[in-house]
Amino acid sequence: MGGIGKSTLAKKIFNDRRIEDEFQLKIWVCVPKEVKGEEVLKCVIRGAGGEPGYTNKRSELVPILERHVNGKKFFLVLDDVWAESRAVWDDLLRAPMSSGAHGSRLLVTSRDERVANGMRATKSHRVEKLSDEDGWSLLIKQVLPNGIESEIEDHREIGMQIVEKCDGLPLAIKSIGGVLCTKGNLRENWQAILRSNVWSMDGLPGDVHRAIYLSYEDLPPPLKQCFIFCSLFPEDFEFNKTDLIYRWLAEGFLHDKEDFWELGNEYYTELLQRNILEDTNKYHNQVECKMHDLLWSFTCQLGKGENCSGGQTVSRFEGSMKVRRLSIKGTEVNIEVIKKEKGLRTLIYFEPEIALDDLCKSFSNLRIIDLGSSHSNLSSLPDSLCDLVHLRYLDISNTELVKIPNSIGNLRNLVYFCCYGCQELSHVPPSIGNLRELRYLNFRNTKVEAIPMELSNLEKLSHLFGFVPYKNSLEGFSSLDGLESLSKLIDLLLEGLDRVSDRTIAERANLRSKNLLLVLNLEYTSLSSEEQLSQTDEKKISTEDVLNELCPPRFVKVVVIDGYFGRRLPNWLNLGAVALPNLRDIGILECACFEVLPMLGQLPNLHRLKIRGAYSVERVGEEFMQGDTKSKDPIVHTISGSARPAFPKLNELIFEEMPNWKEWHWNKGQPAMPKLKELCIEACPELRSLPEGLLLYATSLEFLQIIHADKLITVENIPSIKDIRVLRNPNLARISNLPNISNISIDHCPNLKAVMNPKALQTMRLCDYKMKLLPDYLTTTMSRKLIIRCDEELLLNIANQGESDSEWHKFKHISKVKVSTKDESLHATYQKTPFSFTTNVNANRVQMT
Missing domain, CATH: 3.40.50.300 (P-loop containing nucleotide triphosphate hydrolases)
Structure with missing residues (x-):
């Protein structure tokens, strides 16, 4: 089902x-x-x-x-x-x-x-329908994100009837919940859904549930178009939000062309909210989504006539329909038949072999050419493509393209041009400046190192990726000052910033005035830590000066600095709420030369912070942890009422590859990180201890991961932790006072002697292929489940459950235990009640009793 x-x-x-x-x-x-x-x-x-x-x-x-x-x-x-x-x-x-x-x-x-x-499955599990109570709980979660039932308690009777009509199917309930969450909590709106004629409809296509059809019928007309457009892509296709919005724009579904990005985001968010699209959960900001297979099948049915997709479907196509959109997946396609469709507007290819010149000559009305998933061996763009005056969307990413022809400037209506991953591409013609309707331009992962100064003509550009600024503006190529006229930028990725040494060029970029800019990535030439440290003082100073001039506007939400080798991070990161009140996500990556972290604790809306490759940082201290002592906002004040804590909204904190970091100073007088949920520390071999302030103030911390912290000795006194992972920490000796812990993973921590007070522990994983005996702390571990990975010698010892030198008595009080070698070629399982002990170890090697 x-x-x-x-x-x-x-x-x-x-x-x-x-x-x-x-x-x-x-x-x-x-x-x-x-x-x-x-x-x-x-x-x-x-x-x-x-x-x-x-x-x-x-x-x-x-x-x-x-x-x-x-x-x-x-x-x-x-x-x-x-x-x-x-x-x-x-x-x-x-x-x-x-x-x-x-x-x-x-x-x-x-x-x-x-x-x-x-398929001769060894184990099978039947997923059952939800009970009415579980269905009601799911409906509440869809309608009310906070899950507070009291807000709709008067609607329970109606809600239960709706749930009953959904027949216990989670997708149907989520679909109806997506409709209800757009209606407000008025009782009459719920009654209207319950009384809808759709519930009595017959003849719906395939496995489409009436609840799903009702959800579709409730969509505004533009959203119906956006939904049906998704049928052109394969089942389980993962959509990038930005690309999808630009496809909608090219198709004409976003009628407000000037504010298309805001409108496109509204559509995208509503389709997510309605559970028509679902977040892939690969990223933290919902930038990638997919569609449930039932909804995909449904939209394929709805799109029949104007949309034609797939391989065999296209091969059976005989030209009798007025096809407007075509996607080709599979080689069994009769191109000659397809060429009869002169009204074709969208062409999406998923095959590497494509007769692009022939197709462009046949379809003069094309608005979209999308080869981004074809991995085509296309090496040049035919002249016929550049004659497509209606073309708005051109994706040739991940092809073998070598050169962009000068005739590209003929595409005066082009809004999207992506060359991502064209690793042979090195030349961009000046005629690109003729593309004055262009909103999206991507040269990421190409060999393009110079873009003509005509880039400054593209005043409507919103998304610019892979822009490598030229060292100056005197040789016909665009440097940072070429960005000055691009006032509508939303997302900007700059590469090779170390090529620019003149701060006045960076100043003329005037990023601070670009009030629409939300995402800023600042990347430098990839150098090792040693190469960064060996840069001359003059080069380091000029690099610092240039970055100081690239201050983003106060509306920016994401900033990433990658490969910077200045001795100090930019001054604008120290200005907190004054300069960057909306900043939510910061990445400081592979920056080997700076020694002191900026005062990031003053950023009022920072949710995620990742610091990786900070080679010269030895101490994280008060300057980093300092909060905004001048805040007068009562909502963000601490319990004491004096000032808000540092990092008031930080949810995720990551420190990686900081080989010289020794001390994290956070005293008990500095409240900070009250909403921190995840902390990851990896490859910080000199770090000696976790700070006292973390134990006192990070009261929401649930997940802690520590990898390769060679000098760390104890992890203790963090009552909120539920899941902890410690890997390759050779001197870790003690884990204690974690009263709410439910999962512990211990991997190659040979000196760990004590794991104490895990009263709520559900699962412990222990992995060490060098240990000769199981650790003694297992005898007091009250975990319900224990998973052990060890070498063959220790497993054989454990399997000898009747021998006096066996290890099994150390875990016999635990409900379930599984022991195996690395490749699982040998394994043993133990269950306390009812007792069982099984192993695949050969009987002539192990005496069982």
Whole structure:
């Protein structure tokens, strides 16, 4: 049954941190009903970190897959396998995936029990429908993000009737919840939904539930267009928010062209809120989404006529429909038949081989050409493409493009031009300055190192990525002052900033005045720590001066500084709420020369902070932790009422690769980080202890990860922690007084002697392939479940449960225990009640009693 939650459950397992720890590779593949073996192989190869190239031959793809999984322990999910496609494992993937390490796992979701039986599943789990009470709880979560039922307690009777009509299907309930959350909490609105005629409709296509159809019918007309447009992409396709909004703009779905970004964000947010699109949860700011397979099938039905997509569907197309949008996936396509459709406006290609010149000559009304997912071997743009006067969206990313022709300037209506990942591209013609309608331009991951000064003509540009400023503005190329006229920038990524040494050029960029700018990435040439430190004082000073002039506007939300080798971070980071009151996310990455962190604690809306590669920082002290003592806002005052705490909204804090950091000073007189939930410290080998202030004031901290902190001795007295991971900390001796801990992972911490007071502990994971004996602290561990990874010698000792020198008595009080070697070739399991002890260790090696 579709929409019952199979994929949701599988995704929770897939994203679980324990899976991350257990497997070297995690691969997710959505298996279409009409499966194409070559496409599945390509998807698995990419999931394994490989690149299939341009081949479509199974005989060439299989060896590529074998190489990428060879000797690696993988977790493979085949999602939504149909009876028609169940041979995808036995006939296609089983052989090449058998080169993976022992202990690899396959998880399959399907609506058909015959799939599980046919694939000889060792364990199966049936996802049941929700009870009415659980359905009501889910509905509340959709309608009220804070989940406070009292706000709609008068609607419970109506709500329960709506839940009953949804038949216990989570997707149906979420769809109706998405409708209700746009209606407010008026009782008559709920009654209108309950009385809708849709509930009695018959003849809906496929597996579409009436609740889903009602959700669609409730959409405003522009949102219906945006929804149906998504049918052009494959099932389980992951949409980038920015690209999707620009596609909508190119199609004419965003009628306010001047304020298109605000309107596009409203549409995107509403489709998420209505559960029509769902966040992939890969990023923290909802910049990537996908569509449930049932909704995707539904939108494919709705789009029939104007939209044509897929491989076999296109191959059967005979030109009888007025197709406006076409996506091609698969090689079985009759191009000659397609060419009859003179009204075609959108062309999306998912295949590497494309006769672009021929297609452009045939379709003079094209608005969108999207080759971004084709990985095409396209090396040049045909003249016919540059004659498409209606073209608005051109994505040629990840192709073999070498040169952009001068005739590109003919595309006067182009709003989106993406060359991301065209690694052979080095030249941009001056005619690009003729693209005065352009809003999006991307040269990221190319060889382009100079952009003509005509860039300054693009005054409507909103998104600019991969701009490498020229050293000056005297040779016909654009430097930082070329940004001066680009007042509508929203998202800006600058590369190679160290090429500019004149601060007056940076000053003329006038970033401070660009009030629409929300995201600013400032990147320098990638250098090692040693290379950064060896830069001359003169170069370091000029680098500092230039960055000081690149102060973003007060409305900016994200700032990333990467590879900067100045001795001080920019002054504007020290101005807190005065200069950057809306800043939510900061990344300071691979900056080896600065020694003192700025006063970031004064930023009132900072949610996430990541500092990586701060080679010269030895101490994090009061200047970093200082809050805004001048604040008069009573909402943000501390309990004492004197001033708000430092980092009042910080949720996530990450310190990585700081080899000389020794001390984190945060005294008990400085309240800070009251909303911090996640703290990660990695590769900070000189750090001796966690600060006292963290223990006192970070009362919301739930997740703590510490990796390779060689001199850290204790982790204790953090009552809010629920999940802790300590990996490769050779001198860690004690973990104690964590009363609310539920999960502990201990990986190669050989001197850990005490793990005390974990009263709420559910799961402990212990991994050390060098330990000869299990640690004594296990005898007092009250975990419900224990997972041990060790070498073969220790496992054999444990398996000898009847021998006097065995180790099993150290964990016999724990409910469930699993012990295995690294590759799981040997393993043993123990259960306290009812007692069982099993192992695959050969009987002639182990005497069992």
